[in-house]
Amino acid sequence: MEGSSKRPAGRPRSEKTRKAILKAASRLLKRHGFEEIATQQIAKEAGVSTATLYRWWKNKQAILLEAYLETARELVPYGKGGSPLARLRNYTVRLAEFLKSEEGLVFLRLLLAIQERPKLRKAFYKSVFLPRRAEGCEVVREAVKAGELPKTIDPDLTINLLIGSQILPALLGQEVSRELAERAFEMVLRGARGAR
Amino acid sequence: MEGSSKRPAGRPRSEKTRKAILKAASRLLKRHGFEEIATQQIAKEAGVSTATLYRWWKNKQAILLEAYLETARELVPYGKGGSPLARLRNYTVRLAEFLKSEEGLVFLRLLLAIQERPKLRKAFYKSVFLPRRAEGCEVVREAVKAGELPKTIDPDLTINLLIGSQILPALLGQEVSRELAERAFEMVLRGARGAR
Amino acid sequence: MEGSSKRPAGRPRSEKTRKAILKAASRLLKRHGFEEIATQQIAKEAGVSTATLYRWWKNKQAILLEAYLETARELVPYGKGGSPLARLRNYTVRLAEFLKSEEGLVFLRLLLAIQERPKLRKAFYKSVFLPRRAEGCEVVREAVKAGELPKTIDPDLTINLLIGSQILPALLGQEVSRELAERAFEMVLRGARGAR
Amino acid sequence: MEGSSKRPAGRPRSEKTRKAILKAASRLLKRHGFEEIATQQIAKEAGVSTATLYRWWKNKQAILLEAYLETARELVPYGKGGSPLARLRNYTVRLAEFLKSEEGLVFLRLLLAIQERPKLRKAFYKSVFLPRRAEGCEVVREAVKAGELPKTIDPDLTINLLIGSQILPALLGQEVSRELAERAFEMVLRGARGAR
């Protein structure tokens, strides 16, 4: 009864088209800055008309953001093997490596673009950052349970220090290396262990 | 040993005009995003013709960058009073406050805008970041001398942690508060003290 | 035999817009010199964006030329009533009057502008001058048939003399009057009748 | 008294510079249209500063006009040998040849350029056209005296027909040949002889 999902009249939205657009946008994001990419380029690359772009997305930013999210869902996962602490160290190192890679540049570009638009920034924060942050805090709490970290630790602050210490050099174009990442991790770890 | 200061032929560049342009650009930067500011706006605000803009700068970006650098030389100084450690803590707190202020937003915009242009990033790194970083490391070394921090500490890494932990929330639009900044400082401090 | 009228894909060019542009250009041509008219003026007057101008015309000159041709197809017709000879005399007088009028000035301006661009000149020659010239020669031939002019007459040369003797004073800003035009006509007529 | 020619103090105007400017302008006039020539080009070509240009001439037009007049004082003279009539025929032919030459093109450009500015046109009319016109009328009157032409002839009109019939084809880019010029002359001559 009730037709569950009353199919709307007319030709349904082409999933193929949607994917083609996001893929084209993704491809362009790897090579160009946010503001350099023209909507017409996306349309052409995807074999699609500009009107179709705007039928489904509010503007260029929205397309590029979604394109990024689509490809970036599983970037730098926290991993599974080993003790919680080992996973945290491993995460820090992989984050450093990601940030200096081509994909990391795309991420930084995104971060740039959303600064200008509070709404996008909020959306990004909620749909991308918060989930991974929660995941990170969980790992920290596991480490506490496993007795690797003291109960007094502030998981949020810990993660902030780990990520922040990797993002800063990436933003400045400073050298980013596995070894530096490990040293940062060690220092944060000591800070965490020394917590009252 | 001649030439050295041989004045070039022709009407000399008007210093007044140059300053008017940079000031106008600065003023606009405080209210608007990098991409929102129009060249003609800068020109009009400065009482200058567009041609003059392009005579001296390659494009809009270059003007805005220089405008920022010009006004931003003395942002968030390390301060003078108190022990080295107190100065570091104070710096961290003031940095956090700066980053959430209007001026901090301009800074973040800039930081992210230069990601697109390696040359600009390098220039920014050398002329803005390195000098302040050297200053910061010096304060850390003073703290070591004063016995407030162990000799084994890595000044660069320490500063990276302090700044990075403040910049990350700023980029994401997370809450930034004096208290959070102090807690980050405490944690870094513990990490530093625990160094072998 | 297919295609022939195969409508091209996409939104068709707006005929309304095209006409609005040419009309606006025509209106401006009456008041201002070729070089004084700004593209933005044409656009504004036509309620159109500059981009649209340049989508269909290579540059300002091309717009103004076409605007002129559009409105000037029927300038100074050869008339219908009376004997062929009377029509020729009448034409000469009206040409003189046209040349000293506002519209005549536009015509002279056009003549100026096309001197600089051989292609435009050729286009103008073919699409504006030749047809009217043919018409003029026809009238001369009719006069021959009617016995008003001898068979030995050279129609082209006759017309050249009639028009040339009116254009020269116009170019120089000499006085141009009905009486002078008539005297020129009489003299050319005598020359024609005296032909061997 | 009143010093008549009280030499002004200071360095006198450099005649060399003046000539260099006019020569440079002349050279450019041969290759480019009136509106295509940039003041800076003239200055550079003449090895002179733009300021110097505007110290002595009101604007670009004035420079180019004077440059033309300077070089064109003796274009197409009426000649000396032979009977008055022969000189008139000769003049017509040489005028036709001049008009289709490179220098003729410059002349036409000038003629049309001054249409936009009544003052220039008047100046040109008075200082260039009238003197040569007087000369032409004189030749006609000599022909009358020599019995080659009737007393009733209108010299001005005659010259207008001769010149106009050559200028018109030149403006339109029609073929201009010696033979056509001669035929025009013959026709005008017959018209003149037939005068009551």
Place this chain on the structure above:
DNA sequence: CGCTAACCGAGACGGTACGTCCAGTCTTGCT
């Protein structure tokens, strides 16, 4: 011979038009 006024080259400057580019909307006919 030195003074001084006016000249000059170099080139910066304000103003203004040009022609290009791009975001986002609208129109048409096909599917």
Place this chain on the structure above:
DNA sequence: AGCAAGACTGGACGTACCGTCTCGGTTAGCG
């Protein structure tokens, strides 16, 4: 109704060029 093609508005961009200006350096001729 979805969609490709592509015309259209609005407005910024960066270039070109006119005529003015400001420098320092140069060249007469007067004292």
